[in-house]
Amino acid sequence: MAEHPAYPVGLRLTGRRVVVLGGGQVAQRRLPALIAAGADILLVSPEATPSVEAMAEAGEITWERRPYADGDLADAWYALIATSDPEANTQASAEAEAHRVWCVRSDNADAATAWTPATGYSEGVTVAVLTSRAKGRDPRHTAAIRDAVVEGLRDGTLVAPHHRTRTPGVALVGGGPGDPDLITVRGRRLLAEADVVIADRLGPRDLLAELPPHVEVIDAAKIPYGRFMAQEAINNALIEHAKQGKSVVRLKGGDPYVFGRGMEELQALAEAGIPCTVVPGISSSISVPGAAGIPVTHRGVAHEFTVVSGHVAPDDERSLVDWASLAGLTGTLVILMGVDKIGRIAETLVAHGKPADTPVALVQEGTTAAQRRVDATLATVAETVRTQDVKPPAVIVIGEVVTVGGQAPAPARPQPPE
Missing domain, CATH: 3.40.50.720 (NAD(P)-binding Rossmann-like Domain)
Incomplete structure (x- = not known):
């Protein structure tokens, strides 16, 4: 037949x-x-x-x-x-x-x-690839086609236009620690579909170059503040563009809710009646130490890790951190935004009983081609930061896990052509 x-x-x-x-x-x-x-x-x-x-x-x-x-x-x-x-x-x-x-x-x-069929899924779309005839069926080839289509939909390299009106709104997207490959597939897809992208300086900047020419990219650091505070100006920019019927992505470094002020933006959007979705991101608090060869936990060494903001010093009346209690913990302490305050932080931890020879690692520009790791102790970290010219952004890791894996080389990433 x-x-x-x-x-x-x-x-x-x-x-x-x-x-x-x-x-x-x-x-x-x-x-x-x-x-x-x-x-x-x-x-x-x-x-x-x-x-x-x-x-x-x-x-x-x-x-x-x-x-x-x-x-x-x-x-x-x-x-x-x-x-x-x-x-x-x-x-x-x-x-x-x-x-x-x-x-x-x-x-x-x-x-x-x-x-x-070989099936895959991407944000409400099912991709099913089927060999049409029994003779010559090649399941591996069928699966490869499926994977190529799904990956393209997820990372935004395969974009199908929407023929029905999209609901305008804002997506708070966590861009990860810096390497553009470490953004979530959903975050990358939303970027590819955006009309406006309002980006932090710590977001994965390389992704912005991939956006179509019609996408308006706004540097959040350069929004005119006028009589508004910086965050209020960003909130207003999100609301104004969304009210114009545009699909807006707020691209943030790391995760929107880990010292990212994402909840403040979500609340402002909710008060304005703007629909908003939150796309979690890989936090630098765990990914950057990992990229530098440091596990934040390790069997027999650390059973817990604590992530702390170091943007205000321990003796600052605005500080909400219980540094005395942190000094008594035996696990890992990860400090974000603390490079310029690390000297006073180290002094406070030692004053409350943390051994002065506790290992410290500073990982600058983690997961990017410029990544470098500098090691010290609580006793020497302030001087090390000065002599080694450590600059933000850098993640600081304090604890015995620093010495578990030894130094890891910086990630080798191809450089873009000049």
């Missing part, structure tokens, strides 16, 4: 019976999507992998611990046959045909009535 291409379709399985035969690796890979689709899943298998068993224990699927038996597919809308018994697979496939149940077979795709 002439071979016809497969007909692609999306199954709406919410509340409908799906039978899965076999609890091995195939079921482990396929079950999460069936669960996400809201299917009423019956698993029939004498055994299951630990992950599949955990799904049953969580009540996400119903598991009958036995081999396949005739009649198991009678009430099913869809079946996945993936046992290690070829005879059972053949019998189940025949039952599916008799009951007109669409059936996928892991052992023999040609004998199945349905095929599972």
